[in-house]
Amino acid sequence: MFSFTTEPEIPMLTVTRTGEWSLATVAAHEIVFRQELYQLQLSGKPRGLIVDIGATWPQERNVAWALRRMEARLGDLRPERIAVVSSFGASRLHARHLKEPDTQIFASMKYAREWILRMADPTGLSTEVHEQPCQADPEGMAVHVYGPSSDMDVMLTPSAALETAKRIGNAAVEVIIGQAMADGERASIATLGHCADASLANCRLQAQTSGGQEHHY
Structure with missing residues (x-):
């Protein structure tokens, strides 16, 4: 149902969700998820998170609400930048996260990783949004x-x-x-x-x- 891949040198955590979830799945996931994020926090560096939900089946409404409450409880464990990999693209999922500057939706793992890695670039390059064209x-x-x-x-x-x-x-x-x-x-x-x-x-x-x-x- 879920798996974790930690890359402490970045530091970054990749979470892969599969199948159809229940409230019990969310509860089990939260325990391990918090443990993984705590270990990542020990690096003392800006942390990135990739959540791959491409193989997750559509959830019941109560499961979706449970996942949102779980995210709200992260507090200081919440990473500085979160990339969600979803085949939906610019869907309601994208619209829900549109006003969260630390969260972006991607159609592929490749672009999600590139976005997270830019944050961890040791050159410290910042991204500035311009109103004028090139x-x-x-x-x-x-x-x-x-x-x-x-x-x-x-x-x-x-x-x-x-x-x-x-x-x-x-x-x-x-x-x-x-x-x-x-x-x-x-x-x-x-x-x-x-x-x-x-x-x-x-x-x-x-x-x-x-x-x-x-x-x-």
Whole structure:
């Protein structure tokens, strides 16, 4: 039903959940889970947690509430950054965690680990969210991407630049959709229009960079 993998050198704990859970499963899980988190806390470093729920069956409502109460009881044991791996993507699960800056939802373990490892990077690089877009200019046989801050400066081949643009577009659309889902009935016409515009722009980008084959939506 659950397993734990500890990597104290990072430090990080990976929890894998499988099958259909009951209240008894939650109770047994909490005891071991707290023990694992306590051992991780002894490192004295910022701790990361990955929870893989990709193989967990849909839970009854009382089980879901029990899991949430268990998370609320963690207190000082709660890791500084939590990555949830779920095949649902930008679903209600994503929307529920959207306003928690220390929690992100990922569709694969690869991206979840990369996100956690960035926190544990010994260089101590911080992530800053910018409101202004980057600049992009052709320079010889490469594309120069830079700004809006002075520490953002990279040269890319044309193919790498196009692939980067597609990946950024995909991520931006997912975040915008997630925000609209989090707003629910409070989502304004402007928010929904922004979501539609971003999705359409990304579709056009995908069509223009997929070997010249244009798709109509």
